[in-house]
Amino acid sequence: MQRNQQDTIVAIATPPGQGAIGIIRLSGSKALEIASSCFTSKNLLQVPGYSVHFGVLKNEQLEILDEVVATVFRAPHSYTGEDVVEFSCHGSPYILSSAMQLMLRSGARMAEPGEFTMRAFLNGKMDLAQAEAVADLIASENKISHSMAMKQVRGGFSNEIAALRQELIDFAALIELELDFGEEDVEFADRTKLRDLLHRIRLTIHRLLESFELGNVLKHGVSTIIAGRPNAGKSTLLNALLNEERAIVSDIAGTTRDTISEILHIKGMKFRFVDTAGIRDTADVIESLGVKRALEEISRGALVLYMVDVTVTIPAQLKAQLTALDMDADRLIVLLNKMDLHPYLNASDYYFEGLTGPDNVLPMSAKNHMNVEALKDMLYHTVVKDASMLDQTIVTNTRHVDALKRADESLAAVLQGLDTGVTGDFIAFDIRQALYHLASITGNISSEDLLDSIFTRFCIGK
Numbered sequence: 325m326q327r328n329q330q331d332t333i334v335a336i337a338t339p340p341g342q343g344a345i346g347i348i349r350l351s352g353s354k355a356l357e358i359a360s361s362c363f364t365s366k367n368l369l370q371v372p373g374y375s376v377h378f379g380v381l382k383n384e385q386l387e388i389l390d391e392v393v394a395t396v397f398r399a400p401h402s403y404t405g406e407d408v409v410e411f412s413c414h415g416s417p418y419i420l421s422s423a424m425q426l427m428l429r430s431g432a433r434m435a436e437p438g439e440f441t442m443r444a445f446l447n448g449k450m451d452l453a454q455a456e457a458v459a460d461l462i463a464s465e466n467k468i469s470h471s472m473a474m475k476q477v478r479g480g481f482s483n484e485i486a487a488l489r490q491e492l493i494d495f496a497a498l499i500e501l502e503l504d505f506g507e508e509d510v511e512f513a514d515r516t517k518l519r520d521l522l523h524r525i526r527l528t529i530h531r532l533l534e535s536f537e538l539g540n541v542l543k544h545g546v547s548t549i550i551a552g553r554p555n556a557g558k559s560t561l562l563n564a565l566l567n568e569e570r571a572i573v574s575d576i577a578g579t580t581r582d583t584i585s586e587i588l589h590i591k592g593m594k595f596r597f598v599d600t601a602g603i604r605d606t607a608d609v610i611e612s613l614g615v616k617r618a619l620e621e622i623s624r625g626a627l628v629l630y631m632v633d634v635t636v637t638i639p640a641q642l643k644a645q646l647t648a649l650d651m652d653a654d655r656l657i658v659l660l661n662k663m664d665l666h667p668y669l670n671a672s673d674y675y676f677e678g679l680t681g682p683d684n685v686l687p688m689s690a691k692n693h694m695n696v697e698a699l700k701d702m703l704y705h706t707v708v709k710d711a712s713m714l715d716q717t718i719v720t721n722t723r724h725v726d727a728l729k730r731a732d733e734s735l736a737a738v739l740q741g742l743d744t745g746v747t748g749d750f751i752a753f754d755i756r757q758a759l760y761h762l763a764s765i766t767g768n769i770s771s772e773d774l775l776d777s778i779f780t781r782f783c784i785g786k
Protein backbone atom coordinates (compact mmCIF):
# COMPACT_ATOMS: atom_id res chain seq x y z
CA MET A 325 0.00 0.00 0.00
CA GLN A 326 1.23 3.46 -0.87
CA ARG A 327 1.53 5.32 2.41
CA ASN A 328 3.76 8.27 1.83
CA GLN A 329 3.43 10.34 4.96
CA GLN A 330 4.58 13.48 3.15
CA ASP A 331 1.64 13.53 0.76
CA THR A 332 -1.36 15.70 1.37
CA ILE A 333 -4.36 13.42 1.25
CA VAL A 334 -7.96 14.10 0.30
CA ALA A 335 -11.22 12.18 0.56
CA ILE A 336 -14.96 12.64 0.67
CA ALA A 337 -15.65 12.14 4.38
CA THR A 338 -19.43 11.78 4.21
CA PRO A 339 -21.34 8.69 3.02
CA PRO A 340 -22.08 8.24 -0.69
CA GLY A 341 -25.36 9.58 -2.05
CA GLN A 342 -27.20 12.87 -1.76
CA GLY A 343 -27.37 14.76 1.51
CA ALA A 344 -27.81 18.25 2.87
CA ILE A 345 -24.06 18.56 3.29
CA GLY A 346 -21.09 16.63 1.94
CA ILE A 347 -17.62 17.07 3.38
CA ILE A 348 -14.28 16.96 1.60
CA ARG A 349 -11.36 16.55 3.94
CA LEU A 350 -7.76 17.47 3.18
CA SER A 351 -4.84 16.69 5.47
CA GLY A 352 -1.11 17.24 5.16
CA SER A 353 1.56 19.88 4.89
CA LYS A 354 0.05 21.30 1.68
CA ALA A 355 -3.58 21.19 2.84
CA LEU A 356 -3.86 24.96 3.27
CA GLU A 357 -2.09 25.70 0.02
CA ILE A 358 -4.21 23.28 -2.02
CA ALA A 359 -7.41 24.46 -0.33
CA SER A 360 -6.55 28.09 -1.01
CA SER A 361 -5.92 27.45 -4.68
CA CYS A 362 -9.54 26.32 -5.11
CA PHE A 363 -11.20 28.51 -2.48
CA THR A 364 -10.93 31.93 -4.04
CA SER A 365 -12.81 33.97 -1.45
CA LYS A 366 -10.08 34.22 1.17
CA ASN A 367 -6.44 33.28 1.53
CA LEU A 368 -6.68 30.31 3.87
CA LEU A 369 -2.89 30.31 4.31
CA GLN A 370 -3.31 33.37 6.48
CA VAL A 371 -6.20 32.37 8.69
CA PRO A 372 -5.78 30.91 12.18
CA GLY A 373 -6.63 27.34 13.19
CA TYR A 374 -10.14 26.52 14.40
CA SER A 375 -11.63 29.13 12.07
CA VAL A 376 -14.54 28.85 9.66
CA HIS A 377 -14.91 30.70 6.34
CA PHE A 378 -17.72 31.05 3.86
CA GLY A 379 -16.83 31.34 0.17
CA VAL A 380 -16.82 29.66 -3.23
CA LEU A 381 -14.88 26.81 -4.77
CA LYS A 382 -13.74 27.56 -8.32
CA ASN A 383 -12.14 25.30 -10.88
CA GLU A 384 -9.17 26.18 -13.13
CA GLN A 385 -11.51 27.97 -15.56
CA LEU A 386 -12.72 30.05 -12.60
CA GLU A 387 -16.18 28.52 -12.90
CA ILE A 388 -17.99 28.37 -9.57
CA LEU A 389 -18.44 24.80 -8.47
CA ASP A 390 -20.19 25.43 -5.17
CA GLU A 391 -20.70 27.77 -2.26
CA VAL A 392 -18.98 26.17 0.68
CA VAL A 393 -17.85 26.58 4.25
CA ALA A 394 -14.17 25.90 4.91
CA THR A 395 -13.05 24.86 8.38
CA VAL A 396 -9.35 25.24 9.02
CA PHE A 397 -7.36 23.29 11.60
CA ARG A 398 -3.66 23.94 12.05
CA ALA A 399 -1.11 21.30 13.05
CA PRO A 400 -0.90 19.84 15.60
CA HIS A 401 -4.42 20.79 16.68
CA SER A 402 -6.42 18.63 14.29
CA TYR A 403 -7.71 15.07 14.09
CA THR A 404 -4.63 13.90 12.18
CA GLY A 405 -2.18 16.22 13.91
CA GLU A 406 -1.46 17.84 10.51
CA ASP A 407 -2.90 20.91 8.80
CA VAL A 408 -6.47 19.99 7.89
CA VAL A 409 -9.12 21.76 5.84
CA GLU A 410 -12.68 20.51 5.63
CA PHE A 411 -14.98 21.88 2.96
CA SER A 412 -18.66 21.53 3.74
CA CYS A 413 -20.23 21.50 0.31
CA HIS A 414 -23.79 20.94 -0.84
CA GLY A 415 -24.30 17.19 -0.62
CA SER A 416 -24.46 16.39 -4.32
CA PRO A 417 -22.36 13.45 -5.49
CA TYR A 418 -21.47 15.48 -8.62
CA ILE A 419 -20.23 18.50 -6.63
CA LEU A 420 -18.29 16.31 -4.22
CA SER A 421 -16.57 14.27 -6.87
CA SER A 422 -15.78 17.40 -8.95
CA ALA A 423 -14.39 19.15 -5.88
CA MET A 424 -12.27 16.15 -5.07
CA GLN A 425 -10.96 15.89 -8.63
CA LEU A 426 -10.05 19.57 -8.38
CA MET A 427 -8.04 18.96 -5.18
CA LEU A 428 -6.34 15.96 -6.79
CA ARG A 429 -5.32 18.11 -9.79
CA SER A 430 -4.07 20.74 -7.35
CA GLY A 431 -1.61 18.30 -5.79
CA ALA A 432 -3.44 16.17 -3.25
CA ARG A 433 -3.46 12.38 -3.29
CA MET A 434 -6.55 10.26 -2.74
CA ALA A 435 -6.55 8.93 0.83
CA GLU A 436 -6.44 5.20 1.46
CA PRO A 437 -9.11 3.72 3.76
CA GLY A 438 -8.39 4.71 7.36
CA GLU A 439 -5.42 6.88 6.39
CA PHE A 440 -6.59 9.95 8.32
CA THR A 441 -6.86 7.89 11.50
CA MET A 442 -3.56 6.17 10.77
CA ARG A 443 -1.89 9.57 10.59
CA ALA A 444 -3.56 10.50 13.87
CA PHE A 445 -1.96 7.40 15.38
CA LEU A 446 1.46 8.01 13.79
CA ASN A 447 1.40 11.62 14.97
CA GLY A 448 0.66 10.53 18.53
CA LYS A 449 -2.90 11.88 18.65
CA MET A 450 -4.15 8.49 19.84
CA ASP A 451 -2.78 5.02 20.46
CA LEU A 452 -3.57 1.99 18.38
CA ALA A 453 -6.35 0.62 20.60
CA GLN A 454 -8.01 4.04 20.51
CA ALA A 455 -7.63 4.27 16.74
CA GLU A 456 -9.24 0.85 16.32
CA ALA A 457 -12.10 1.97 18.54
CA VAL A 458 -12.79 4.83 16.10
CA ALA A 459 -13.85 2.18 13.56
CA ASP A 460 -16.08 0.59 16.20
CA LEU A 461 -17.53 3.97 17.08
CA ILE A 462 -18.47 4.62 13.47
CA ALA A 463 -20.00 1.14 13.26
CA SER A 464 -21.84 1.39 16.57
CA GLU A 465 -25.56 1.06 16.14
CA ASN A 466 -26.92 0.99 19.65
CA LYS A 467 -26.33 2.41 23.09
CA ILE A 468 -24.15 -0.41 24.40
CA SER A 469 -21.84 -0.81 21.40
CA HIS A 470 -21.53 2.96 21.31
CA SER A 471 -20.59 3.25 24.97
CA MET A 472 -18.03 0.43 24.70
CA ALA A 473 -16.38 2.05 21.69
CA MET A 474 -16.51 5.49 23.31
CA LYS A 475 -14.78 4.22 26.45
CA GLN A 476 -12.03 2.75 24.31
CA VAL A 477 -11.66 5.89 22.21
CA ARG A 478 -11.32 7.84 25.46
CA GLY A 479 -8.44 5.53 26.42
CA GLY A 480 -10.03 3.27 29.06
CA PHE A 481 -8.60 0.02 27.77
CA SER A 482 -5.26 1.62 26.86
CA ASN A 483 -4.82 2.90 30.41
CA GLU A 484 -5.45 -0.53 31.83
CA ILE A 485 -2.85 -2.09 29.53
CA ALA A 486 -0.38 0.73 30.19
CA ALA A 487 -0.68 0.17 33.96
CA LEU A 488 0.05 -3.55 33.58
CA ARG A 489 3.04 -2.84 31.38
CA GLN A 490 4.47 -0.23 33.70
CA GLU A 491 4.52 -2.61 36.65
CA LEU A 492 6.19 -5.23 34.56
CA ILE A 493 8.72 -2.80 33.12
CA ASP A 494 9.83 -1.85 36.61
CA PHE A 495 10.58 -5.47 37.37
CA ALA A 496 12.17 -6.13 34.02
CA ALA A 497 14.56 -3.27 34.68
CA LEU A 498 15.72 -4.88 37.93
CA ILE A 499 16.21 -8.24 36.27
CA GLU A 500 18.15 -6.68 33.40
CA LEU A 501 20.31 -4.97 36.01
CA GLU A 502 21.09 -8.34 37.56
CA LEU A 503 22.20 -9.54 34.14
CA ASP A 504 24.61 -6.60 33.91
CA PHE A 505 26.33 -7.89 37.00
CA GLY A 506 26.95 -11.13 35.14
CA GLU A 507 28.92 -13.55 37.25
CA GLU A 508 28.24 -11.87 40.57
CA ASP A 509 25.35 -13.63 42.20
CA VAL A 510 23.08 -10.71 42.99
CA GLU A 511 19.26 -10.54 43.10
CA PHE A 512 17.79 -7.06 42.89
CA ALA A 513 14.37 -8.25 41.89
CA ASP A 514 12.54 -9.81 44.81
CA ARG A 515 11.30 -13.15 43.45
CA THR A 516 8.31 -13.37 45.81
CA LYS A 517 7.12 -9.94 44.79
CA LEU A 518 7.66 -10.79 41.15
CA ARG A 519 5.56 -13.91 41.55
CA ASP A 520 2.75 -11.90 43.20
CA LEU A 521 2.89 -9.34 40.46
CA LEU A 522 2.73 -12.00 37.75
CA HIS A 523 -0.31 -13.59 39.36
CA ARG A 524 -2.02 -10.23 39.62
CA ILE A 525 -1.33 -9.31 36.01
CA ARG A 526 -2.50 -12.71 34.82
CA LEU A 527 -5.74 -12.31 36.78
CA THR A 528 -6.39 -9.01 35.05
CA ILE A 529 -5.57 -10.52 31.68
CA HIS A 530 -7.93 -13.43 32.35
CA ARG A 531 -10.71 -11.03 33.30
CA LEU A 532 -10.15 -9.11 30.07
CA LEU A 533 -10.14 -12.32 28.05
CA GLU A 534 -13.39 -13.43 29.67
CA SER A 535 -14.97 -10.08 28.86
CA PHE A 536 -14.42 -10.81 25.18
CA GLU A 537 -17.33 -13.22 24.96
CA LEU A 538 -19.64 -10.52 26.24
CA GLY A 539 -17.89 -7.88 24.13
CA ASN A 540 -18.35 -9.96 21.05
CA VAL A 541 -22.07 -10.48 21.50
CA LEU A 542 -22.55 -6.84 22.43
CA LYS A 543 -20.71 -5.72 19.34
CA HIS A 544 -22.20 -8.11 16.81
CA GLY A 545 -25.54 -8.81 18.46
CA VAL A 546 -26.77 -11.83 20.35
CA SER A 547 -28.08 -14.47 18.03
CA THR A 548 -31.23 -15.87 19.47
CA ILE A 549 -32.83 -18.95 18.02
CA ILE A 550 -36.55 -19.45 18.33
CA ALA A 551 -37.04 -23.20 18.45
CA GLY A 552 -39.91 -25.49 19.34
CA ARG A 553 -42.39 -27.84 17.74
CA PRO A 554 -44.64 -26.83 14.87
CA ASN A 555 -47.56 -24.65 15.90
CA ALA A 556 -46.02 -23.77 19.25
CA GLY A 557 -46.29 -20.11 18.23
CA LYS A 558 -42.75 -19.28 17.07
CA SER A 559 -43.75 -17.05 14.18
CA THR A 560 -46.39 -15.36 16.30
CA LEU A 561 -43.72 -14.63 18.89
CA LEU A 562 -41.36 -13.17 16.32
CA ASN A 563 -44.16 -10.91 15.11
CA ALA A 564 -45.03 -9.91 18.66
CA LEU A 565 -41.42 -9.07 19.36
CA LEU A 566 -41.05 -7.08 16.22
CA ASN A 567 -44.55 -5.75 16.42
CA GLU A 568 -45.17 -6.33 12.76
CA GLU A 569 -46.29 -9.05 10.41
CA ARG A 570 -42.89 -10.18 9.23
CA ALA A 571 -43.10 -13.94 9.66
CA ILE A 572 -45.99 -15.86 8.16
CA VAL A 573 -48.40 -17.17 10.78
CA SER A 574 -50.84 -19.96 10.08
CA ASP A 575 -52.46 -22.87 11.86
CA ILE A 576 -51.14 -25.34 9.35
CA ALA A 577 -48.01 -26.83 10.81
CA GLY A 578 -44.90 -26.28 8.79
CA THR A 579 -45.90 -23.20 6.86
CA THR A 580 -42.83 -21.21 7.75
CA ARG A 581 -40.46 -22.48 5.13
CA ASP A 582 -37.50 -20.19 5.33
CA THR A 583 -35.36 -19.37 8.27
CA ILE A 584 -36.27 -15.84 9.18
CA SER A 585 -33.81 -13.52 10.84
CA GLU A 586 -34.73 -10.20 12.38
CA ILE A 587 -32.87 -7.62 14.44
CA LEU A 588 -34.28 -6.09 17.59
CA HIS A 589 -32.59 -3.72 20.03
CA ILE A 590 -33.52 -4.37 23.64
CA LYS A 591 -32.28 -1.87 26.24
CA GLY A 592 -29.55 -0.82 23.86
CA MET A 593 -28.44 -4.36 23.10
CA LYS A 594 -28.75 -5.94 19.70
CA PHE A 595 -30.48 -9.32 19.35
CA ARG A 596 -30.68 -11.22 16.10
CA PHE A 597 -33.70 -13.52 16.15
CA VAL A 598 -33.73 -16.59 13.96
CA ASP A 599 -37.00 -18.46 13.52
CA THR A 600 -36.22 -22.12 12.90
CA ALA A 601 -39.83 -23.08 12.25
CA GLY A 602 -38.99 -24.10 8.71
CA ILE A 603 -36.38 -26.64 9.70
CA ARG A 604 -38.31 -29.64 10.93
CA ASP A 605 -39.58 -33.06 10.16
CA THR A 606 -42.86 -34.72 10.94
CA ALA A 607 -42.22 -37.83 13.00
CA ASP A 608 -41.67 -37.14 16.70
CA VAL A 609 -38.13 -38.34 17.25
CA ILE A 610 -36.96 -37.14 13.90
CA GLU A 611 -38.68 -33.87 14.68
CA SER A 612 -36.49 -33.20 17.66
CA LEU A 613 -33.46 -34.37 15.69
CA GLY A 614 -34.46 -31.92 12.99
CA VAL A 615 -34.59 -29.11 15.50
CA LYS A 616 -31.33 -30.28 16.97
CA ARG A 617 -29.73 -30.15 13.55
CA ALA A 618 -31.16 -26.68 13.06
CA LEU A 619 -29.62 -25.64 16.34
CA GLU A 620 -26.30 -27.14 15.36
CA GLU A 621 -26.39 -25.43 12.02
CA ILE A 622 -26.90 -22.16 13.75
CA SER A 623 -24.45 -23.18 16.40
CA ARG A 624 -23.20 -19.65 16.84
CA GLY A 625 -26.58 -19.05 18.45
CA ALA A 626 -25.91 -17.56 21.82
CA LEU A 627 -29.43 -18.05 23.15
CA VAL A 628 -32.31 -20.39 22.47
CA LEU A 629 -35.93 -19.50 23.07
CA TYR A 630 -37.71 -22.82 23.28
CA MET A 631 -41.45 -22.37 22.68
CA VAL A 632 -43.95 -24.78 24.08
CA ASP A 633 -47.66 -24.97 23.33
CA VAL A 634 -48.93 -25.66 26.85
CA THR A 635 -52.27 -26.89 25.60
CA VAL A 636 -50.62 -29.95 24.09
CA THR A 637 -47.43 -30.37 26.12
CA ILE A 638 -47.32 -31.81 29.62
CA PRO A 639 -44.18 -31.24 31.73
CA ALA A 640 -42.83 -34.75 31.12
CA GLN A 641 -43.00 -34.17 27.36
CA LEU A 642 -41.14 -30.90 27.63
CA LYS A 643 -38.48 -32.56 29.73
CA ALA A 644 -38.06 -35.26 27.09
CA GLN A 645 -37.80 -32.67 24.31
CA LEU A 646 -35.23 -30.57 26.13
CA THR A 647 -33.20 -33.63 27.03
CA ALA A 648 -33.23 -34.74 23.40
CA LEU A 649 -31.93 -31.31 22.41
CA ASP A 650 -29.12 -31.51 24.93
CA MET A 651 -29.63 -27.87 25.88
CA ASP A 652 -27.29 -25.87 28.00
CA ALA A 653 -29.24 -24.24 30.86
CA ASP A 654 -27.52 -20.86 30.73
CA ARG A 655 -28.47 -20.19 27.18
CA LEU A 656 -31.99 -21.53 27.33
CA ILE A 657 -35.27 -19.72 27.88
CA VAL A 658 -38.46 -21.81 27.89
CA LEU A 659 -41.62 -20.01 26.88
CA LEU A 660 -44.86 -21.62 28.04
CA ASN A 661 -47.02 -20.26 25.26
CA LYS A 662 -50.79 -20.03 24.84
CA MET A 663 -51.38 -19.45 28.53
CA ASP A 664 -54.56 -17.61 27.49
CA LEU A 665 -55.98 -21.06 26.75
CA HIS A 666 -54.62 -22.47 29.98
CA PRO A 667 -54.96 -19.65 32.54
CA TYR A 668 -54.44 -21.81 35.63
CA LEU A 669 -51.13 -23.06 34.38
CA ASN A 670 -48.56 -23.56 37.08
CA ALA A 671 -45.18 -22.62 35.57
CA SER A 672 -43.27 -24.36 38.32
CA ASP A 673 -44.55 -27.71 37.03
CA TYR A 674 -42.14 -27.12 34.17
CA TYR A 675 -39.07 -26.57 36.37
CA PHE A 676 -36.50 -29.34 36.01
CA GLU A 677 -33.45 -29.55 38.20
CA GLY A 678 -30.34 -28.13 36.54
CA LEU A 679 -32.20 -27.13 33.39
CA THR A 680 -35.17 -24.86 34.02
CA GLY A 681 -36.35 -22.66 36.87
CA PRO A 682 -37.86 -19.23 37.57
CA ASP A 683 -34.98 -17.44 35.80
CA ASN A 684 -35.53 -19.13 32.47
CA VAL A 685 -39.17 -20.20 32.29
CA LEU A 686 -41.83 -17.70 31.31
CA PRO A 687 -45.55 -18.29 30.79
CA MET A 688 -46.84 -16.08 28.01
CA SER A 689 -49.26 -15.58 25.18
CA ALA A 690 -47.52 -14.54 22.01
CA LYS A 691 -50.83 -13.98 20.27
CA ASN A 692 -52.14 -11.59 22.96
CA HIS A 693 -48.75 -9.98 23.56
CA MET A 694 -48.85 -11.15 27.18
CA ASN A 695 -45.45 -11.09 28.88
CA VAL A 696 -43.62 -9.97 25.76
CA GLU A 697 -42.01 -7.15 27.78
CA ALA A 698 -41.13 -9.63 30.53
CA LEU A 699 -39.46 -11.77 27.89
CA LYS A 700 -37.38 -8.80 26.74
CA ASP A 701 -36.19 -8.29 30.31
CA MET A 702 -35.37 -11.95 30.63
CA LEU A 703 -33.39 -11.88 27.38
CA TYR A 704 -31.39 -8.89 28.52
CA HIS A 705 -30.61 -10.38 31.93
CA THR A 706 -29.61 -13.70 30.43
CA VAL A 707 -26.82 -11.90 28.57
CA VAL A 708 -25.93 -9.28 31.17
CA LYS A 709 -26.01 -11.38 34.31
CA ASP A 710 -24.47 -8.61 36.33
CA ALA A 711 -24.97 -4.98 35.29
CA SER A 712 -21.56 -3.94 36.66
CA MET A 713 -19.99 -6.02 33.87
CA LEU A 714 -20.86 -3.19 31.52
CA ASP A 715 -18.88 -0.67 33.55
CA GLN A 716 -15.66 -2.65 33.35
CA THR A 717 -13.33 -2.76 30.41
CA ILE A 718 -14.74 -5.09 27.79
CA VAL A 719 -12.46 -6.41 25.08
CA THR A 720 -14.14 -6.42 21.70
CA ASN A 721 -11.27 -6.86 19.30
CA THR A 722 -9.82 -10.23 18.27
CA ARG A 723 -6.36 -8.73 17.74
CA HIS A 724 -6.37 -7.61 21.37
CA VAL A 725 -7.52 -11.04 22.51
CA ASP A 726 -4.69 -12.63 20.61
CA ALA A 727 -2.11 -10.27 22.11
CA LEU A 728 -3.50 -10.80 25.61
CA LYS A 729 -3.31 -14.58 25.19
CA ARG A 730 0.29 -14.38 24.03
CA ALA A 731 1.22 -12.06 26.88
CA ASP A 732 -0.41 -14.52 29.27
CA GLU A 733 1.59 -17.42 27.84
CA SER A 734 4.83 -15.49 28.29
CA LEU A 735 3.90 -14.65 31.87
CA ALA A 736 3.13 -18.32 32.51
CA ALA A 737 6.60 -19.12 31.17
CA VAL A 738 8.15 -16.57 33.57
CA LEU A 739 6.34 -18.22 36.49
CA GLN A 740 7.43 -21.64 35.37
CA GLY A 741 10.99 -20.35 35.06
CA LEU A 742 10.86 -19.04 38.62
CA ASP A 743 9.59 -22.43 39.82
CA THR A 744 12.29 -24.41 38.09
CA GLY A 745 14.97 -21.87 39.02
CA VAL A 746 16.13 -20.93 35.51
CA THR A 747 18.68 -18.17 35.13
CA GLY A 748 17.81 -14.48 35.00
CA ASP A 749 18.38 -14.19 31.25
CA PHE A 750 15.56 -16.65 30.51
CA ILE A 751 13.24 -14.81 32.86
CA ALA A 752 14.21 -11.50 31.30
CA PHE A 753 13.50 -12.91 27.85
CA ASP A 754 9.98 -14.05 28.75
CA ILE A 755 9.18 -10.78 30.50
CA ARG A 756 10.31 -8.90 27.41
CA GLN A 757 8.03 -11.10 25.31
CA ALA A 758 5.07 -10.35 27.57
CA LEU A 759 5.86 -6.63 27.40
CA TYR A 760 6.06 -6.82 23.66
CA HIS A 761 2.62 -8.42 23.35
CA LEU A 762 1.01 -5.93 25.71
CA ALA A 763 2.67 -3.08 23.85
CA SER A 764 1.36 -4.37 20.53
CA ILE A 765 -2.19 -3.64 21.76
CA THR A 766 -1.62 0.07 22.13
CA GLY A 767 0.89 0.23 19.31
CA ASN A 768 3.98 1.18 21.31
CA ILE A 769 5.44 -1.52 19.12
CA SER A 770 3.97 -1.95 15.68
CA SER A 771 4.98 -3.21 12.32
CA GLU A 772 4.01 -1.85 8.92
CA ASP A 773 1.95 -4.99 8.20
CA LEU A 774 0.02 -4.69 11.40
CA LEU A 775 -0.86 -1.06 10.68
CA ASP A 776 -1.95 -1.89 7.16
CA SER A 777 -4.22 -4.68 8.31
CA ILE A 778 -5.84 -2.46 10.91
CA PHE A 779 -6.38 0.71 8.93
CA THR A 780 -7.50 -0.78 5.65
CA ARG A 781 -10.66 -1.92 7.45
CA PHE A 782 -11.74 1.70 7.83
CA CYS A 783 -13.85 3.58 5.36
CA ILE A 784 -12.20 6.13 3.14
CA GLY A 785 -12.28 9.60 4.61
CA LYS A 786 -11.76 8.46 8.18
Ligand code: GDP
Nearest residue numbers: 554555556557558559560574575662689690691
Ligand atom coordinates in the same frame (compact mmCIF):
# COMPACT_ATOMS: atom_id res chain seq x y z
P1 GDP B 1 -45.14 -21.88 14.62
O1 GDP B 1 -45.41 -23.05 13.75
O2 GDP B 1 -44.45 -22.31 15.89
O3 GDP B 1 -44.42 -20.75 13.96
O4 GDP B 1 -46.57 -21.35 15.11
P2 GDP B 1 -47.41 -20.06 14.64
O5 GDP B 1 -46.81 -18.83 15.17
O6 GDP B 1 -47.63 -20.15 13.16
O7 GDP B 1 -48.75 -20.31 15.43
C1 GDP B 1 -49.54 -21.46 15.25
C2 GDP B 1 -50.98 -21.14 15.68
O8 GDP B 1 -51.02 -20.90 17.08
C3 GDP B 1 -51.56 -19.91 15.02
O9 GDP B 1 -52.90 -20.15 14.74
C4 GDP B 1 -51.43 -18.86 16.08
O10 GDP B 1 -52.40 -17.82 15.95
C5 GDP B 1 -51.65 -19.65 17.33
N1 GDP B 1 -51.04 -19.02 18.51
C6 GDP B 1 -49.79 -18.57 18.64
N2 GDP B 1 -49.59 -18.06 19.89
C7 GDP B 1 -50.76 -18.17 20.54
C8 GDP B 1 -51.22 -17.80 21.83
O11 GDP B 1 -50.49 -17.24 22.67
N3 GDP B 1 -52.49 -18.11 22.16
C9 GDP B 1 -53.33 -18.72 21.28
N4 GDP B 1 -54.58 -18.96 21.67
N5 GDP B 1 -52.95 -19.06 20.05
C10 GDP B 1 -51.69 -18.81 19.66
